[in-house]
Amino acid sequence: MGSPNLKVLLESKTLERCPFPIPAGWFFVDYSENLKPGELRNVQLFDQEWVLFRGEGGSVGMSDPYCPHLGAHMGHGGKVCGEHLRCPFHHWEYDASGFCKSIPYAKIVPPIVKREPILRTLPIKEKYGLIWAWFHPACEPPSWELPYIPEIEDASGYTGSRRGSWTANTCIQEIAENGVDTAHLKFLHGAPMIPPVEATYDGPVMKLDIGRGYILGTAYGPGLNVMRFTQQGVTATMISYTQPISAEKSQMNMSFRHPDFAAGSTELHIAKKIVDHMIGAAEGEESAGFESVDFIVWNNKKYRPNPLLCDGDGPVLQFRKWFKQFYVETPAELRQGQ
Template structure:
């Protein structure tokens, strides 16, 4: 017997659940119709609390909570005034880009307010009937834009089914399932390990599983669009997970398909495809993520040096691709 590899045997003592920073990218905040004109709301995500508001003209702002003046919390007593959010303490006002637009007293303002935004805000857009923000730990501008999703933006599609589930792990761990094809057989009970082709290009990952049965794209860490096709009928799962804290995420999904018409064979197949995505469809033995994946996600630890075999998917390539979204923090453990 050769020399024992104690490092391998004892590695679990030093493993962490989530050694990842908050990643850079576009992230879902809420549905547009949930934020009314003039409303202010405190939101926890992206590793901290934020203040979300909608101006009188309908523009969305998402800001750091604490006023640059003397640190009052804008989400407790603050007010929307025109296009700005007003601090309750001394009524300093800030627009959706974080520029100070009004100080109702004093004749000499700090010179910096003429040169730059002084309240951190996140670039915000409304798309797919949702509010999205761009997060970068060093406040850099967006390096790509959200894609066009016909199922969410064009006529001729239907489906109001959606779900939201808390998960006690980091967003990278959740998304890694997308390239872990072996677990579909052993955790979900699928008939076999599906063949798959994966391509990584810039901020996009492309997956074709089982010869076109599941075809999807991921756009950075915060948006995935998967098309499931059976008997010529397709249904779409749009996934938009939010990083809440370093060790907590919120999975969100919407399910859409072409408006095949009530009572048609195609509509029945589309419904079964959606059922399959979210849980166990009638007549199927495989389990949906809701019933099995959370058991693993909520209790696992991250192994930065996994022992992989030839049946595993491109997990290391995926991790290398995902690392581009970490612009800050200690990356030596991932």
């Protein structure tokens, strides 16, 4: 036996749990039904606080909370006026694009006010009954669109109101990596075998085929994942929209849908059992869904940037290379001020 490899033996002392910034992409903010016209609230997302508001006409805005004038927090005492967010301190008003639209006492305003946005706001879309925000560390505009998802957009043909939300004390990449790590399905979840997995990548989109058609998944960036599970010819769908709350905290959110089978039908029974299996432990099955077993790992693991992998581990490194595109460096002018 030669001298020990100290890098391997001692590396865990220097590892970080979540050594990543917040990734760029579309992320779920809240359900549309939860934000009424004229309402504003403070929300914690992307490692900071924001003010989420809905104009009296229905449009949604999400802004940095601190007024560019003298720094008042607009989520404490601020007000929605028409489609604008009004600061409580001096009643400066901002639209959902960050332009200052009113300074009630000023005859001469700083030139930048007329020229460009002065309040950071995030691009917002309402789709699938959800409010989505585009987050980019350098404030760049969206580089892809949210997809069409028939299960949650079509007026008929699908049903299912079941939703869930779970807190994981880890970063969003660690949660997503489970999709390509099929070996853990046998040893952590108790699946009868390690299912084969194929992953393909196209820009911000990753497609997964787990178990040769058993699970077909499509990830649209880091914040939206559509997984279709098929058993006995019946398909049920999990729409997953995880939020990066901070560098080390993620909120997993999911909606579950399936075709609108007739009441009492065998197909309906199978579809409901598939959904149960996605989450926890379905009746009569020995393997368990993520709720039962994954959190004890996610909440306590460290990230190994140079893992020791073997032939059954799945395309972990390819996944990490794909995910890396969503990490954007802080702009140079901001780094200089840090």
